Amino acid sequence: MGDAILDAVVGSLLFEKYPKEGEGFLTRMRSKLVSRQQLNELAHRVGIERVIESNVTRGHETSVPGNALEATFGALYLDKGFEKARKAIVKLLAAQYDLRELEKEDRDNKSRLLEWGQKHKKRVEFHLTEEGGRGGRGKTYLAEVKVEGQVRGKGRGNSKKKAEQEAADQAYAEIQERRAQNRGRGRAGRRSSDKPSRDQGSPPTSE
Numbered sequence: 777m778g779d780a781i782l783d784a785v786v787g788s789l790l791f792e793k794y795p796k797e798g799e800g801f802l803t804r805m806r807s808k809l810v811s812r813q814q815l816n817e818l819a820h821r822v823g824i825e826r827v828i829e830s831n832v833t834r835g836h837e838t839s840v841p842g843n844a845l846e847a848t849f850g851a852l853y854l855d856k857g858f859e860k861a862r863k864a865i866v867k868l869l870a871a872q873y874d875l876r877e878l879e880k881e882d883r884d885n886k887s888r889l890l891e892w893g894q895k896h897k898k899r900v901e902f903h904l905t906e907e908g909g910r911g912g913r914g915k916t917y918l919a920e921v922k923v924e925g926q927v928r929g930k931g932r933g934n935s936k937k938k939a940e941q942e943a944a945d946q947a948y949a950e951i952q953e954r955r956a957q958n959r960g961r962g963r964a965g966r967r968s969s970d971k972p973s974r975d976q977g978s979p980p981t982s983e
Contacts, residue, residue, distance in 0.1 A: 778850030781858070785865045786810050793875065800891065807890035808878050809869060813902045815842030821872055824848070839901070886944035889921065892951065899924050902940050919943040 786809055790802050808814060819825075819841030828844045853861040886902075893900035903920045919939035921929040928950055931942025 777853065778846030778848065781849050781853045781861055782810055782846060782865060784858075785862045786869070788862075789866060789869070803894050804887050804891050805875070805878060807887070807894055809873065811890050811893075811900070812839055812842055815839075815845055818842070818868075818872055819845040822868070884941060884944070885948040886941055889944050889948045889951075892948075893923070902943065904936055904939065921947045923947065 786806055787802075790805050794802065794805070816839060822845075824841050824844050828840070849861060849865060852864055890900055892898070899922075901922045903922065905918045907916050907918060914934060917933055917936050917939040919931045919933075919936070919942065920927050921931075921940070921943040929943040929945070929947030931939045931944070931946065933939035933942060
C-alpha cells in the first residue's frame, strides 16, 4: 500500500511542477526520487534503522530500509488519511532533495537504465559493496546492477557514483545490443516473408 501512496503523491507532485514536460522527463525524475535505490538512500538519510528491527547484517545491501519507509507511508495514510500522508511525503522529499538540482543531472546510462525499467515494468536494483584500499589509496567501491534479480553489469570505482555508472554502462550496453539483434531478426524475417516465390508469381527463368 505504501508504494501506491508514494507513487500517487510523487506522480501528482511532478505533474504539477512540470505540466509541459513529456512522459520521458517525468519518468526520469520519478526514478530519481522513488526508485528502490533512492528509497533506500532516503531511508538511511532519515535514520529509519533506529526504529526498525531486522535480521539483515548491518552494512549489507538490502531493500529493507526502503520497504520500511514505504510501510510508514502506508501506515500514515491508514491512520491520518491521504491528504496528511501527501503533505508529509512532499515535506520529506523537499527537505532531502532539490528538484532543480535533479533536473541538472546529466541523463547518463544510469538514468536511462532506470527509465527503461520503469517503462518496461522491470525491477532494476544497484548493489554496492566496499573494499579497503591498498597501499593507503583509500576505499574502492564495487557495484552490481541487477535486472529482475539477475546481474547485468558490474563496476568498480573510487566513489559510489563512479562504480554505479560503470555497472550501468555495461548493463545498458547489453540491453541496446539485444534490442539491435531483435530488430535485425525482425527485418530479416520480414524480408524472407516478402520475397516472392515462383509459385507466387515470380518471373520464370529463361532456359
